[in-house]
Amino acid sequence: MLDSQIMILQFRRTVSIIAVLACWFSPSFAFAENDWSHHLNHWLNQNQITHVSIPQNRKFDEQYNFLILVWQYKTRATNDRDLYKKIHLNGWHIDYGEGKQKLAAWGAQQEWPYYVDHAAGKGILHLTPRSGLSSIPKSGAPSPRPWSFADPKTFQELTRRLDANIPPILNGPVAAIALDDEVSLGSFNSPLEVDYSPQAIAAFRKWLKSQYSSNSAWQRAWQLPAVSESAKLASAQPVTYEKVRQQLKNLPPSKWRLAPWLDFRTFMDQMQAETFAAAVQHARSHAPTVPIGVVGGQQPSAYGGFDYSLLRHSVQWMEAYDIGGTNELLRSFWADTPRRYQMQTYFASVDLARDQWFLWYYLAHGNRGVIAWPDSGGKPWFNAGKINPAVEKLSNTFAAVQADSLQVLAAPQTQPVFSPIALLYSHPSIQVGWAIDATTHGKTWPRRSSSLDNSCLSSGKNRVAWTRLLEDLGHQPRWIDSQELCAGELQNRGIKLLILPQAFALSSEECQAIKAFVKSGGAVIADYAPAITDQHGSGYLTPPLDQLFGLNRLSKSGWFDGNRRFEVDGERYRRPFAERLPQENCLLDSNMPIVERSLSGTRLEHQFGSGRTLYLNLSPTGYFDQSLRGANFGNHWRKWIGDWIAKQEIQEPVRVTREDQQEHGVELLRYRTKDQTEIWAIVANPTRQASVDGPGSGIALSSQNIPLRIGTTLPISGCRNLRTGKSLGTKFPLQLELPGSEAIVLEVTIKP
Structure with missing residues (x-):
């Protein structure tokens, strides 16, 4: 039945895709296919995706300060040059690249940096209705992915586009190249069940064996x-979330068997990462000194x-x-020097302070720059030879964040200094957490859109x-x-405390x-489960880990109110966010819901070997909410x-x-330069609910200067x-x- 569904869905691919497929039989196909x-x-046999190194001798490492690259929407840098200069802007972007030699030459003449978007075209890494997105069912049914990453012909088309788009734009000050914008296996984070193509x-099945x-x-x-391993491999068929949903609602966690769904989601994540890595490696043959990556993550x-x-x-930038803490993830993962570039989308509103x-916040966090969407309050930044007044007020700020004296913050050789505290990023736990969250929707889970996921993913x-809680305590x-x-990186990096945030799924x-970390003297905190x-x-x-935390569950009486597991x-x-959290019919500690009702107490401390553990049986998730953060909830x-x-x-x-x-x-971020x-x-550092199409919400800023005292034990x-x-x-x-x-930026010399 499933195979027949797949055949029907494959047949429904759009005519536009079929037209493009004609180019697959070009002479260059054999090379790209191989x-x-x-x-x-390599990925399937070695069970490891390709690790892409950063470019050697990146020309922007020392040449330019914090970058403000204006997306060319309702503006042309070539026409609006004088307006850009008036408000201290000189960065822009080129789309695609093919036939854009004159634009790149203009950038070189002006010495204006730019990044290139859609170097791999649009419609493969970012699916569109024209490239087959509309053929994927929104009902949660399994579907092939138009432009399957498992099909060599997809990569052949990607490389053809890269070959056409990259060479023409290399004769100017290109800061970075993006394969595509808002890339996804389906559409953003919406639960589209792909890729069920025969190749995938x-x-x-080959990947599963390892x-x-x-x-x-x-x-x-x-x-x-x-039965035999070969027979199991031949019959291994992944399932959609619908097939495991009832387990999460009706069975205790000890009886959950999510692998036929979760393994396939993991496989697809790896497939996309390897596709990115392969495309970056190919693009490097044209642009070995330019960072290549993706935008709209x-x-x-x-x-x-x-x-x-x-x-x-798998990417170089x-x-x-910044939804779900992506900025802090990349800041940690890319902390080793020379750092890879991370940037933000800049949606200027009509709120000057925000x-x-x-700009100051993300400069302080070591971002290399921003890509500016030149529209504020529904009005373009530049129109009929005039500057939008709301944007003109930002002129001094644009100049200040790009000052020569602050280049050190964005410099790739400047290294963040972290506290001896680590938090564990566990993607299988995120997958299991999503599965738990989606139980609230029942059979309507396929309608859990990406925007809903962005605002409600526990x-x-x-x-x-x-992250905010630890920052508020003075830690980084x-x-x-x-x-x-x-x-063994906990020991190698001198970590003293490990925190397990919703670490549901650990090997x-x-x-x-x-x-081993705790037994040798380390400390661990877990919120729950x-x-x-x-x-x-x-x-x-x-x-x-029950033994580690000294847990003894007395019964199987569920979480929160006894009937729900999602937070x-x-x-x-x-x-409002606080009203989405559990409260009614919950056992409470300091007016906060206790998670596991079967445990006798909260904030349970335990000695294990030479170290100590703390099991909270409470969740700090409410600390995301600015009002709770500043109230008794946050004080506790x-x-x-x-x-x-x-x-x-x-x-x-x-x-x-x-x-x-x-x-x-307020947070203080420390960096160490190459001369120490x-x-x-x-x-x-207010809480911000970011958005993919605007400045976001929830930013509460003081309208007055904040008096601070900076103390240190350093010489x-x-x-x-x-x-x-x-x-x-x-x-x-x-x-x-x-x-x-704004921000205070100090240069501090420490005695040897």
Whole structure:
């Protein structure tokens, strides 16, 4: 039945695709086909995607400051040059590239940097109705992906477009090349069940063979009959979310068997990452010194293909919407020097303070620049020889963030300095978390749109909440992925505390690494339900970290109110965020819902070996909400986590306080330059619900200067305000005032 559905859906591909397929039989096809086969076989045989190195001798590493690249929407840099210059803009973009030699030459003449978008065209990496998107059912039924990544002909067409678009734009100051914008396996993060094409299913079966330690382990996870491995491979058929949904609602986690769904989602994430890597490698043959990546990156979720533990290796730069903490993920994953470029989309509104803050915030976080969407309040930035007044007010800010003295913040050789605190990024846990969240929708889960997912994905909100909470306590944590955990990076990087945010799905190897870390003296905090399944979504009879946390579950009485497991209720997406969280009929601690009703208590401490653990049985996800963050909810969390971290003797050498109290809502970011000078950037850090089509919401900024006290235990031999050039001497603490919508940037010299 499924095979017949697939045949019908394949037949329904649009005529426009068929027209393009005619070019597949060009003489260059054999080379491209062999090139993709090499990547595909390497990935499937080695069980590891290609790791793409950064370009050598990137010409923009030292040449340009913070970049503001204006997307050419309702503006042409060639026509509006004088208007750009009037407000201190000189960056722009070129679309595609083929036939754009004159534009690139103009950029060279002006010495105006640009990035190139859609170098791989549009319609393959970003599906459109014309390229077959409309042929994918929105009912949750399985479907082939138009332009299947498993089909060598898809890669052949990608390379043809790259060959046409890249060479013409290399004769100017090209800062970066984007394969495409808002790339996705389907459409953003919407739950489209692709790719069920014959080529993808064949590749999946080959990949599946390497994912299990034994034949019996695979058999148990997939609940397969006891037949030969070859017979199991031949019959292995992935399923859609609908096939596992009832398990999550009706069975305890120990009986969940999500592998036939989750394994395929993991396979597709890897398939997209390998496609990116292969396309980047091909593009490098034309532009070996230019970073190549993607723009319009999404938050990590079960659908869409954005597993950042993979993408960190497969592209050389990325502009990602800062939804679900993507900026902090990339800042951690790309912290080693020379850093890869990360950028943001800049949607200027008519709110001057918010627009100013955005640029200062992301400069302070080490972004290489922004891609500006030149429309504010529905009005273009440039029109009929005039500048939009709301944008003209930003002129001084544009100049300030691009100042020569601040180039050090965006410089790839400047390295972030993190606290000895790590948070675990576990993509299988994000997938399981999505599966739990989607149970609120019942059979209507296929209508869980990407925009709803962006505002209601529990794992994304939980990730931001943990980050903001630690920042408010004066820490700068780093994210590590599962591969780093198992490779001993906690010990190598001097980590003292590991936090497990909604770490539902952990492998036995990850659990062993966590136990070894604590046994040797490390500390671990979990919010709730760590390692209830393995990385395939198969429930553990006894979760392997229960012993670590000293847990003894007395019954199987469920989570929250006893009937729901999801934390953020996506059915209430129109209501304020706090009203989407569980409250009614829940057991409470300090007016917060207890998660596992079967456990006797909350904030459970336990000694394990030489280390200690803290099992909260509470969730900080509400800390995402700005109103809860500043109220008793936030006060409780800052005290609980702050006191416990202090007990582990973790203290920061630099602190920002206000009237001798840690100032929440302001963070201090430290960087170390190649000559060991430190840069300290101090900026407001309100919660922001980002969006893919606007500036977002929830940004609360002080309208007045914030008096701050900067204290340190480091031996300081000099301190200078980089924005003013003024020497601040060596006497600490410093008394400074932070403009609510700007940043303080200090250059600090530390005695050897």
